[in-house]
Amino acid sequence: MERPIKRDFKRPTHINDYPVGPQYEAGFLAETNASWRTFRPVIDLDKCINCLICYMVCPDGTIMKREGKVAVDYDYCKGCGVCAHECPKDAIAMIKEEL
Amino acid sequence: MKTNKIFISGDEAAAHGVRLSRPHVIAAYPITPQTITVERLSEMVESGELDADYMHVESEHSALSAAMGASSVGARTFTATSSQGLLYMVEAMHYASGGRYPIVMMNANRSVALPWSIYGDQRDSLSQLDSGWIQVYVEDAQEALDMMIQAYKIAEHAKVLTPMMVNLDGFILTHTYEMVEIPDQDMVDKFLPPFETPNKMSFENPKNMAFSSQPDDNTEFKYQQNKAMFDAIEVIENTEKEFGEQFGRNYHGMVEEYMCDDAEAVLVTLGSITGTVRVVAEQLRARGLKVGILKIRYMRPFPEKEIMELSHKIKAIGVIDKDISFGYEGTVFTNVNSALAKSNATIFKKNFIGGLGGRDITKAEIEKMYKDLLAGISTNGQKTVEFFNLKVETND
Structure with missing residues (x-):
């Protein structure tokens, strides 16, 4: 359930700031990737029973637990709606993104 | 200094050099005129003389890919090939050098088809000068053995971390028998420290390895590779000097x-x-x-x-x-x-x-x-x- 979240990445200013070859600390997410989302899943925590089926079916691994509650990492959710479709309690609504 | 000379081929001398370097993993596919080297190594592993995993792979591309995987968990690795096999490895060669995996490879120099020929020239390895590998060419079987040991020390040096190819002329060296001095294992152990790499995949310190880069970073990684190759010159000279002092044979560096x-x-x-x-x-x-x-x-x-x-x-x-x-x-x-x-x-x-x-x-x-x-x-x-x-x- 623990997933890495986007962190601030300080761009190298000296060649020595680069790692030796393309290898770096795992799970260091430096860029977001959700710009094409048109609907966002919103979880109604009153209806949510913590069954975590949404976590199981999310193709991008963006469902996580934050302070004991199920949450979505909107930095990476692409808005596919699989979680909303599979939720047994209809606790996830797909809300149109406002530009 | 006591001597321990035996009458062996260049391929066998290379195998002894690899054995003395204590690799953890050997992944290779046989090809004339390299075959004897990997046959001897597989025999050494089978007899327990060499404590290594010998991976029987289905191609040269797999051989080098497997070597990269092993290198990424901190294993000292060896592969060997020749001619068409080297060319089949080419995609993985750039991966290995870009990924900074200090794999050592023996290449038996052989012509490339067509016309098909199993005999020697140097068109195989010389076509790969831009692949990012250190390339050394040896003159005789003794130099082949000695360079296997030196190769690990050079390739694995923190300032280098670049794979290295040791080239032996096909047949002229690989299949010709010479008296070759076999160094003592403890002398080699003293000369060649265990492999340490900053790029080690592990549960304790998980890494994202061999990732892609955007145009913003690619040039810097290539600059870094080029710098490491130039830094290798000093490492080569120092390694050569140290080898000469300890083993009494000197090949004069570059x-x-x-x-x-x-x-x-x-x-x-x-x-x-x-x-x-x-x-x-x-x-x-x-x-x-x-x-x-x-x-x-x-x-x-x-x-x-x-x-x-x-x-x-x-x-x-x-x-x-x-x-x-x-x-x-x-x-x-x-x-x-x-x-x-x-x-x-x-x-x-x-x-x-x-x-x-x-x-x-x-x-x-x-x-x-x-x-x-x-x-x-x-x-x-x-x-x-x-x-x-x-x-x-x-x-x-």
Whole structure:
């Protein structure tokens, strides 16, 4: 359930700031990737029973637990709606993104 | 120093050098004329003489890919190939150098098809100078064994972390038997420390490995690789010096100059042909001709400094290439000539193309090369590239 979240990445200013070859600390997410989302899943925590089926079916691994509650990492959710479709309690609504 | 000499082939000498370096993983696919090396290593693993995992893979591409995987968990790795096998590895070769996996590979120099030929020339490895691997070429079986040990020390050095290819001329070295000194294991252990890498995949310190890069970062990674290759020059020289002190054999680093001090005409050699050229040069010296040899050991990094310095002392230089880059000249010559251009050397230059597909290069031919060079000193015009020992007339 623990997933890495986007962190601030300080761009190298000296060649020595680069790692030796393309290898770096795992799970260091430096860029977001959700710009094409048109609907966002919103979880109604009153209806949510913590069954975590949404976590199981999310193709991008963006469902996580934050302070004991199920949450979505909107930095990476692409808005596919699989979680909303599979939720047994209809606790996830797909809300149109406002530009 | 006590000696422990045995009568073995170049392939077997290479296998002993690898055994003494204690690799954890060997992944290889057999190909003539490399086969004996990997057969001996598999026997050593089977008998327990060498404590390593021997991976039977289905191709050379898999062999090098498996070696990379093993290297990424901190294993010392070895692979070996030749000719078509090397070319089949090419995609993985760039991966290995870009990923900074210090794999050591033996390459038995052999011609590339077509026409199909199992015999030796150096067109396989010379076509891969841009793949980011350190390339060394050896002259005899002893040097092959010794360079396997040195190769791990050079490739794994923190400032280098670059894979290294040790090249042996197919058949001339791989299948010829010589007396070879086998160093003691404890001497090698003292010389070669265990492999440490900052790029180790582990549960304790998980890493994202071999990732992609955007245009914003790619050039910097390539700059870094290039810098590491230049830094390797000092590491090569220091490793060579330390090896010489501990084992009593010295190969002189990036190049070996032989009888160059007052030489007028110098032949540049790569690999086993050096031995034959030594014999001819000695004979010509006995007759009063001022000739010498520049044995290039490393093609990458390239011994530019040594060639530039030599160019001011001599009057003519010839490069023997067991290679031709069609439509231009031999690749060794191109590299040498670039260094000559930077030193503003106006000496007589000639590129001798031959020994292709295993054709012998004879003492008489080498003598003629030296005479061409000596005769060329007083001329201005020159035909730079010449295929020697063509057995037919041409329209040129």
